Amino acid sequence: MQLATWLIIASLFTPVLLNAQLSYSYPSSIDKAVPAKWTYLNFTVCIFSIADAKYERLFIKAMDEWKNTWPHFSYSLGKSQNCNINVSITKDFVELTGAGHAGITKTGYYEDGNIVKADIIIPTQIKAEVSQGYYCCREVTLEFTEKMFYATALHEFGHALNLGHAVDDGEDPRDVMHPTASEESRYIISSLTIKALDKIYGTSTDAKDYPINFKPSVTFESTLDKASYVFDDRLKLSGKVSKIGGTGTILLFDPSFSLFTFTSFSPEKDGSFDIGIDLFTDKAGKWLLVVQYFGASQFFSFNVDEVPYEAYVHTDKAVYEVGDVVKITGNVTRAGKQIFLTLVNPQGISLASTIAQISPDKTFSAEFKLRESKLAVEGKWAIRAEYADSTIEGDVPTDTYFDVVKSLSLPVPEDDDKVEQLELRVQARQIKDLVILRVRNMGDSTVDVYTLNISLKDSLLNASRGPKQWDKESDINTATFSTLTDPIRPGYKQYFLLRISDIGFIIEWKAFSNDGNIFANGLVTPLVR
Numbered sequence: 001m002q003l004a005t006w007l008i009i010a011s012l013f014t015p016v017l018l019n020a021q022l023s024y025s026y027p028s029s030i031d032k033a034v035p036a037k038w039t040y041l042n043f044t045v046c047i048f049s050i051a052d053a054k055y056e057r058l059f060i061k062a063m064d065e066w067k068n069t070w071p072h073f074s075y076s077l078g079k080s081q082n083c084n085i086n087v088s089i090t091k092d093f094v095e096l097t098g099a100g101h102a103g104i105t106k107t108g109y110y111e112d113g114n115i116v117k118a119d120i121i122i123p124t125q126i127k128a129e130v131s132q133g134y135y136c137c138r139e140v141t142l143e144f145t146e147k148m149f150y151a152t153a154l155h156e157f158g159h160a161l162n163l164g165h166a167v168d169d170g171e172d173p174r175d176v177m178h179p180t181a182s183e184e185s186r187y188i189i190s191s192l193t194i195k196a197l198d199k200i201y202g203t204s205t206d207a208k209d210y211p212i213n214f215k216p217s218v219t220f221e222s223t224l225d226k227a228s229y230v231f232d233d234r235l236k237l238s239g240k241v242s243k244i245g246g247t248g249t250i251l252l253f254d255p256s257f258s259l260f261t262f263t264s265f266s267p268e269k270d271g272s273f274d275i276g277i278d279l280f281t282d283k284a285g286k287w288l289l290v291v292q293y294f295g296a297s298q299f300f301s302f303n304v305d306e307v308p309y310e311a312y313v314h315t316d317k318a319v320y321e322v323g324d325v326v327k328i329t330g331n332v333t334r335a336g337k338q339i340f341l342t343l344v345n346p347q348g349i350s351l352a353s354t355i356a357q358i359s360p361d362k363t364f365s366a367e368f369k370l371r372e373s374k375l376a377v378e379g380k381w382a383i384r385a386e387y388a389d390s391t392i393e394g395d396v397p398t399d400t401y402f403d404v405v406k407s408l409s410l411p412v413p414e415d416d417d418k419v420e421q422l423e424l425r426v427q428a429r430q431i432k433d434l435v436i437l438r439v440r441n442m443g444d445s446t447v448d449v450y451t452l453n454i455s456l457k458d459s460l461l462n463a464s465r466g467p468k469q470w471d472k473e474s475d476i477n478t479a480t481f482s483t484l485t486d487p488i489r490p491g492y493k494q495y496f497l498l499r500i501s502d503i504g505f506i507i508e509w510k511a512f513s514n515d516g517n518i519f520a521n522g523l524v525t526p527l528v529r
C-alpha cells in the first residue's frame with residue numbers, strides 16, 4: 001500500500017515570559033480526529049539530542065509515565081533513524097518557537113489508517129528579538145524549564161499515540177493534552193484521556209485521573225525587597241539555589257516590553273545570590289522580571305511609580321552680611337548629574353550662578369560670596385534652583401530665602417539714576433544631535449539683547465541657526481549671533497538651534513547690549529529627551 005499524507009500536529013503553545021491561565025481540560029472526541037492507530041503497540045524509539053543529556057532522560061521518563069498509566073504498549077530504544085518513533089531534541093528550532101510552539105509531532109500512516117511512523121521535535125530553548133531602549137533589536141535566549149520540557153514530552157508522546165488536543169473547562173489541574181502550557185499549572189493524565197486511548201485501540205483500563213508529580217533536578221527561590229518601586233529606586237533581588245556551579249540570567253522588561261536589563265549571576269558557595277538593579281527610568285507601570293537558573297525559572301511582576309523632579313535647598317544661616325559666604329546644601333528627588341543655582345537679590349537681579357554636581361545619594365552642595373557692589377542691597381534674597389528643565393523657587397517646598405544686611409554703608413541709587421539690568425533665563429533641550437536653546441529676556445530687564453555668544457565645552461558644533469534678521473559667525477565650538485533690527489526685548493524670547501556631536505556637555509553663554517557691554521552670562525546643560 002502506498003504511504004499517504006503526513007498528519008502534522010503542532011502543539012503546546014507556550015507563552016515563555018507570561019504564564020498562561022490555569023485550566024483543566026478533556027481530550028477531544030476521537031470521532032473528530034484522524035481515524036488512525038498503531039497496528040502493533042511495541043515501538044522502537046530513537047532519541048537524537050544535541051542538548052543536555054538530562055532532556056533525553058526526561059523524555060524516557062515521560063514515556064514511562066504513559067506506560068504506567070496506560071500499560072498496553074511497550075518500547076525499546078534504538079540507535080538508527082528508522083525507528084517507529086523518532087525524537088529530535090534540539091537547543092533551538094526557529095520555525096517552531098517563532099510560531100509560538102514548544103513541540104511538534106508528525107504522524108505518518110497508510111490509507112487504511114495504520115500508523116507506521118511518528119517524528120517528534122522538541123527544542124529546549126527559545127531565541128527571541130526584543131527591543132532595548134531606542135534600539136531594535138537584541139536577541140535573547142530563554143531556556144525552557146525542566147517542568148515545561150517534561151510537560152511537552154508527555155504532550156507530544158500523546159500525539160504519537162494519536163490523541164488530539166484536550167478541551168478547556170477553566171479549572172486546574174489541566175490535562176497533559178491541553179494545547180497550552182503554564183509553568184504554574186498542575187498536570188494530570190485524565191480519565192477521559194485513558195478512555196480515549198481505550199476507544200482507539202479497543203483496550204480496557206482502570207480509567208482515573210493520574211497526577212503528574214515532577215521534581216526538577218535544581219530548585220531555587222528568590223524574593224524582591226519591595227512589592228513596588230519608584231523612579232530611580234534600587235531593586236534588590238536575593239535568593240538561594242539548591243545546586244551551585246551554574247550561571248543564572250536575569251531579564252527585566254519595562255511596561256512596553258522593551259528589555260531594560262539583561263545580566264547574569266553566579267551563586268556563592270552556599271548557593272545564595274544578591275543582585276541590585278538601578279531603576280533609572282521615566283517609564284511608569286507594570287514591569288516584568290525573569291530569573292533563570294539551570295532549567296528553572298521564576299517570574300516577578302511589580303509596579304514602578306512616577307516621581308516628579310523636585311529640589312530641596314537649604315542655607316547654613318538665615319541672615320548674612322555683605323561679604324559673607326552663603327553655604328548651600330540640598331537634595332533632589334530624581335537622580336541626575338547637575339543642578340543650576342542662581343543667587344538673586346531683592347530686586348530680582350541675578351548676581352551669580354553656579355552648577356552643583358549631584359552625588360549618587362541625590363545630594364548637592366555649593367556656596368556664593370556676597371560681594372560688595374551697588375546691587376548688594378539689603379532685603380530678602382533667594383537661591384533659585386533649576387533642575388531637569390523646571391525651576392523650583394526656594395519657598396517650595398522649603399524656605400531658601402534669607403536676609404542680607406550691610407556691613408558697609410553703600411549709597412543706594414536714586415530712581416533718576418536708574419541702573420540698567422538684564423535678567424535672562426536660558427534653557428536647553430537636546431533631541432539626539434539637535435539642541436534647542438531658548439533665551440528669554442525677563443520682564444524686569446531694562447535693556448535689549450542684540451548679541452548672543454555661545455561656547456561649547458567638550459563637544460563640537462557641527463551647525464547652528466538663529467532667528468530671522470540675526471546674523472551668525474561660528475567655528476568648531478563657538479557661535480555668535482547678532483542683530484541690528486530685531487533684539488530680544490524684555491518679556492520676549494528667541495530660539496537658537498545647534499547641531500552638536502555629543503551629549504552631557506555644558507553650554508557657556510554671554511549676552512550683550514547694543515553698545516557691546518556684557519550684561520549677563522551663565523552656563524546651561526541641555527536636558528536630554
